[in-house]
Amino acid sequence: MSADEAEKIAADWLAREDRGLTAEESDRMELWLDQSSLNRVAYLRLKSAWQRADRLAALKSPLAAKRETSPPRWHLKLAVAAALTLLAGGGAWLAWRPSEPSGQNYATRVGRLQAVRLADGTQVELNTNTRLHADVTDARRTVMLDSGEAYFDVVHDARRPFTVYAGNRRITDIGTKFSVFRNGDDVRVTVREGRVRVELLDQLGKPVVADAGHVVMTKGGETLVIEKSGSDIADDLSWRGGVLVFNQQTLAEAAEQFNRYNERQILVEGPARRIRIGGSFKADNVDVFVLLLHRGFGLSVNEQGGTIVVSR
């Protein structure tokens, strides 16, 4: 029997097992498995894949879950919470009113990444220490980025533009892959594919349009668009694989990046702050990073109560 035939029979048995075997079927399956190790390994291989697929449950659509479980009263609470979020976000938010309270909150802790799939199939990856609220309905697709950074791989839908609110900015995709970083009113949009529109909330209708390879940096009312190479964009997005890539950044900047991912903070003091470095590091491996600084630059490294002080 070829591998292919054994695999086919194994798949049929497992599909029946997945549905529920009768005692008689169970006996017959055992007989088949005992016939040959080839049968058994084919069975185990598929069983393992099918078990691993259980993890797909993590993708369960939050909206579908809500529909099943939310009594109407809950909507009211959400509405109040949403209204409070809007107020906290500043006056400009008042322009945006949800017609029907819905959606789901997502958050990551320091050093964690999380991938979620929204009800429309759009994939969102949350970077470290990130909070966002996603609202996908038949009528609209909206994400509010409260803090942190997220990467969006948006399923195009001309009927429902995909909109991210971050600080005083509104980012609207025109079918694309992009990431948004927010720290207060500092917002940075990195476009990997396609095109996005970035608007100031109190000047809607005067958008900056950014294409693949563009990075839009905003602070307050100012907007800067810079163009980067594909590999620089890839470096900027390397956090998606848990990696930080540096290319001639100062040590102070690199430390700031590490500090986003770790409770243990690096503090670079004195002239060492201006040393420029390159390389790639696992975001959560502070120890290796400071060890290399010690070895490479002869910097002294002292850890005091959760803070690692690096100096000449």
Place this chain on the structure above:
Amino acid sequence: MADRPIDDWFMREVLPLEPMLTRFLQRNWRNEAEISDLRQEAYARVYEAAQRERPQLVKPFLFQITRNLMIDRLRRQSVVNLESMVDFDWLNVSDDKPSSEAYVAARQELRLLQAALDKLPPRCRQVVLLRKVEGLSQKEVAKHMGITIETVENQVAKGMRLLAQAMGSRRNAVTTEARRYNFFRKPRNVR
């Protein structure tokens, strides 16, 4: 059912090496059509050997068995003589640094699964999605989609094969480790 400890061992220790093993076979075996056969036979040999005695180091053991299997087949085919194996990539020894990337790979599991799910044919995809993502039973899936339970069962069988294939041939960081198991680095060991 597979309740034997050896089965658990096999699923836990051997099967996760599949992407590495597949890549190794793809590099070193010219006939692509025979790769799944070879892989399965290697698995069966490992399984049988482990019934007698479990190997301490699973990876070298699996690759050793695979290598022997390849030699057996080449001899039987007697198309290729041993010298011609010099052409094969397995002589290009490279000692990769130990990668910490298995860690990243673990976090990519969900992403891999999702990519595999996305590649399924539409109907199959919907069945797997309802079964695994939404957690419906096969019966509920049948009701929801308005199809027979037999169709659901067939799509489940098809889906798990395609998922296993996609997960077993993924090309990512882990595969670089395959190069560390180039057992022909000492050709004199070949009898």
